[in-house]
Amino acid sequence: DAGVTQSPTxxxxxxxxxxxxxxxxxxxxxxxxxxxxxxxxxPQFIFQYYEKEERGRGxxxxxxxxxxFPNYSSELNVNALLLGDSALYLCASxxxxxNQPQHFGDGTRLSIL
Amino acid sequence: xxxxxxxxQYQHVQEGEDFTTYCNSSTTLSNIQWYxxxxxxxxxxxxxxxxxxxxxxxxxxTFQFGEAKKNSSLHITATQTTDVGTYFCAxxxxxxxxxxxTGTRLQVFP
Numbered sequence: 001d002a003g004v005t006q007s008p009t010x011x012x013x014x015x016x017x018x019x020x021x022x023x024x025x026x027x028x029x030x031x032x033x034x035x036x037x038x039x040x041x042x043p044q045f046i047f048q049y050y051e052k053e054e055r056g057r058g059x060x061x062x063x064x065x066x067x068x069f070p071n072y073s074s075e076l077n078v079n080a081l082l083l084g085d086s087a088l089y090l091c092a093s094x095x096x097x098x099n100q101p102q103h104f105g106d107g108t109r110l111s112i113l
Numbered sequence: 114x115x116x117x118x119x120x121x122q123y124q125h126v127q128e129g130e131d132f133t134t135y136c137n138s139s140t141t142l143s144n145i146q147w148y149x150x151x152x153x154x155x156x157x158x159x160x161x162x163x164x165x166x167x168x169x170x171x172x173x174x175t176f177q178f179g180e181a182k183k184n185s186s187l188h189i190t191a192t193q194t195t196d197v198g199t200y201f202c203a204x205x206x207x208x209x210x211x212x213x214x215t216g217t218r219l220q221v222f223p
Binding site: 033035043048050056059097098101102103104105106107 | 143205
């Protein structure tokens with residue numbers, strides 16, 4: 001079975017632009033979470049979705065938004081990009097949420113110039 | 114908000130030596146999970162602990178959840194070069210937010 005897939009793998013943007021990152025969960029998983037990982041730090045929780053409903057939101061500005069589709073895939077949108085948004089964005093899927101093991105994708109490496 | 118700290122930040126050991134990383138939460142946790150991230154890779158789930166005082170073993174790895182459910186530890190016996198990576202604990206409080214710790218980076222010298 002396929003694992004969690006994320007696209008694109010790498011992305012270069014300039015300040016002020018907007019970006020959309022995509023995630024397809026493991027088949028049968030209904031929950032998707034998004035994390036931001038800056039080099040040398042642990043993953044920082046951004047959003048969790050379950051059955052298309054937002055279940056949790058981390059301490060990120062409103063420039064960050066996400067949604068989950070009926071097929072349980074998800075998108076993370078970031079508007080008005082800042083240099084500090086440069087990071088690895090990880091998507092994780094699970095059966096039902098944070099109380100279950102999280103299965104991570106390989107991430108999208110976002111660089112802001 | 115909930116914070117999860119780990120110590121040490123870095124640990125360099127000789128192959129065959131033991132290694133322990135400690136995880137402390139600012140709030141009581143409903144469960145704690147442990148992940149390993151190899152350089153250039155993504156976090157990989159190792160184990161989940163739910164009960165107060167719970168101890169679980171996976172071959173050379175021993176995981177413990179504190180009695181107060183605010184701390185946890187991971188102990189590796191007789192490290193091998195394949196153990197290299199960063200070990201993260203991740204705690205779930207009374208919300209559905211899984212908060213990752215600061216991580217302990219393990220380097221093993223042959």
